[in-house]
Amino acid sequence: MKYTSYFKVTKLRITFANLISNIQKMNKTIFITGASTGIGKATAIYFAEKGWNVAATMRTTSKGTDLLKYPNVKLLSVDVMQTESIATAIEQSIEHFGGIDVMFNNAGYGLVGAFEAMSDAQIRRQFDTNVFGVMNVTRAILPYFREKKVGTIINTTSMGGIITFPLYSVYHSTKWALEGFMESLQFELRSHNIKIKNIEPGAIKTDFENAIDFVSTASYDNYAIKVHHNMLESYKQAPGPIVVAKKVWKAANDNSYRLRYPVGGLGPFLIVIRKLLPLSWFVSVVRLATEKGSKS
Ligand SMILES: NC(=O)c1ccc[n+]([C@@H]2O[C@H](COP(=O)([O-])OP(=O)(O)OC[C@H]3O[C@@H](n4cnc5c(N)ncnc54)[C@H](OP(=O)(O)O)[C@@H]3O)[C@@H](O)[C@H]2O)c1
Structure with a gap:
């Protein structure tokens, strides 16, 4: 008798698990890079609360454990500079959720300061993350979207992909590169029903400010330290990442071929x-x- 009820409960549990898994496979799925903090994390939560499946990818999955309160979120390990980690996570996401509908290229950081003081390694790391990382992920998802004959690629570029500020020369060059790359890429992907969307945030209050890699030398200090300080001041008035998450939601759901979505603070x-x-x-x-109080 005991065994019978044990088997009944176990069978019920298995059926319930199958039901959840089948429901998940019917829902849409977004794959997000850099979901451990900031815009990526806010977007993961926003989409999960709206009922989408979320493949929340990050370099260190232990940073995302609070996202696991959502049954429709799966944490996956991705470093956008490591192509194998991208391929594995895409496979795992398709296996777990039954597919991917939106690829959200979001991971990135800012190398900021006097260009002359930046090392080759620092500049290459900035491009490896912000540009080649996006290209790695995009190239990895394209065969899948092409075969499926539908898909959307959303990118966090920046207002800094359209306009420039002092000390951000290398960061801007990565975001301008992305704007040009994506603006051109949209042509060849249109006949495959693959949409490209660039989210262009102004200043947003996230961990971005803390993750900034600031570089200067004595010859630039009088200018760079003050201007950097003035630039960081703008983050004090900045909105939080939820405004960007809502814009990503709009871009994922408006069914248009619109390319650019400026958002946040003074950016638009x-x-x-x-x-x-x-x-x-x-x-x-x-x-x-930006140059108030500085001596160049
Ligand atoms: N905040 C702003 O004012 C602002 C404005 C315009 C554009 N953006 C852009 O928005 C995006 C997100 O930034 P955020 O403001 O949300 O900053 P954030 O809170 O610092 O988030 C950046 C995310 O990128 C991840 N990341 C960095 N390098 C990575 C790599 N090699 N592989 C995988 N993930 C990596 C970080 O992961 P770890 O936790 O592992 O470091 C983190 O999850 C960036 O592309 C940034 O350029 C931000």
């Missing part, structure tokens, strides 16, 4: 005035706002 306004003003005027505005 600055992008518009950069288009309207002559460049020399725009540069003067940026200098006024």
Whole structure:
């Protein structure tokens, strides 16, 4: 008798687990890079709460354990500089959720400061993460989306992929590279029904500020330290990452081929005035706002 009820409960549990797994396979799935903090994490939570499956990928999965309270979130280990980790996580996500609908290239950080003081290794690491990392992930998902004949690739670029500020020359060059790469890539992918969407945040209050790799030398210190301080001040008024998560949601669901989605703080306004003003005027505005109290 005891054994019979044990088997009944076990069978019920297995059936319930199958039911959950089948429901998950019917829902849409987003695969996110850099989901341990900031924009990636806020997006993981937002999509999970809306009922999507979320493959929340990060370099160190122990950083994401609080996401496990959502049964529709799976933590996977990805370093965007390691192609094998990307391939394995994509396979695991497809196996677990039954597919991937949206690839969200979000991982990135900022190398900031005087260009002359930056080492070759620092510049290469910035490009390896922000540009080649995105290319690695994009190349890994394309065969799957092409075969499925549908898919959406969303990228966190930046307002810094359209306009520039002092001390961000290398970071900007990675984000400008992404804007150009994605703007061109959309042409060849359109006939395969694959959409490209660039989310362009202004300043957003996340761990980004803490993750900034700041570099200077004595010859630039008078300028760089003050300007860096002024730039960081803008984060104090900045909105949190939820505004970006909502924009990612819109981009994932609006079913359009729209490429660019500016969002957050002064970002969308600055992008518009950069288009309207002559460049020399725009540069003067940026200098006024960022170089207060500095001696160049
Ligand atoms: N915050 C802003 O003001 C702002 C504005 C415009 C654009 N963005 C862009 O938004 C994206 C997200 O930044 P955030 O503001 O959310 O900053 P964040 O809180 O520092 O998050 C960055 C994420 O990227 C991950 N990451 C860094 N290098 C990686 C690598 N090699 N492989 C995998 N993951 C890696 C980090 O993982 P770890 O935890 O392992 O370090 C972290 O999860 C970045 O692309 C950034 O350039 C941010």
